[in-house]
Amino acid sequence: MNRVEHLCKQYTNYIAKIATNSFDDERLVEDVIQITYLKIAENIDKIEEVDNNHKKFYINSIVKNVARDLYKINKKEEDKIEKLKKALLNQDVAIKNNYLEEEVFLRMYLEEVLECLEEDEKKIILLKQIHGYKNKEIASMLGIKEKNVSKKLNKIKIKLKKEIMKNET
Incomplete structure (x- = not known):
């Protein structure tokens, strides 16, 4: 040894x-x-x-x-690990804030675009696009025929496209 x-x-x-x-x-x-x-x-x-x-x-x-x-x-x-955690947390908060700002802007934009629609048209497009209901379900909820829902949706889409095009210029 x-x-x-x-x-x-x-x-x-x-x-x-x-x-x-x-x-x-x-x-x-x-x-x-x-x-x-x-x-x-x-x-x-x-x-x-x-x-x-x-x-x-x-x-x-x-x-x-x-x-x-x-x-x-x-x-x-x-x-160092704590500083990294704080930096990541701050970055996460910044991302969330940015996301919230974008969401608020998008909501405001959608509300503005939807102003061109009648109340019944707003209901139909929201039930279809936001809530995901099928035409048959929307027809049942509103007490109208399924064909009418399809026709109204087509008219609503045309109106919305025109409104969007108008806002972009």
């Missing part, structure tokens, strides 16, 4: 305890432990120079520094 393995094995429980006290997330605890082992390997000569009483203090410093650095990195990532 080499010097690094020996030292890591000797202080494994101590390192794990400090790491566990630093984070609740098991993955982060494992990261702290692994990075600490790497730091011990990098600093093995310095660690072996100090007496046994101070080795524990030295290792404690390494673990706490690693935990602090990992916390900062993790916190920055969480902040």
Whole structure:
């Protein structure tokens, strides 16, 4: 067993305890432990120079520094995620507002175009196009023949086309 393995094995429980006290997330605890082992390997000569009483203090410093650095990195990532969430939420709100503005404009435009129709014509076109009723159902609701519904729908469509063409110019 080499010097690094020996030292890591000797202080494994101590390192794990400090790491566990630093984070609740098991993955982060494992990261702290692994990075600490790497730091011990990098600093093995310095660690072996100090007496046994101070080795524990030295290792404690390494673990706490690693935990602090990992916390900062993790916190920055969480902040980035929060900023992205807020940006997406703001974008979603902007899209919804734009959609609502378009919907209001469309409703106003439709109301304006529908002004060219008589009340019974408005009922027929709305029942057909907005509510999706069949001609037979519309005829039954309005107490007229199905043929009349078809004829009226054709006349209504012609009127609406003329009104739309008139508004576009």
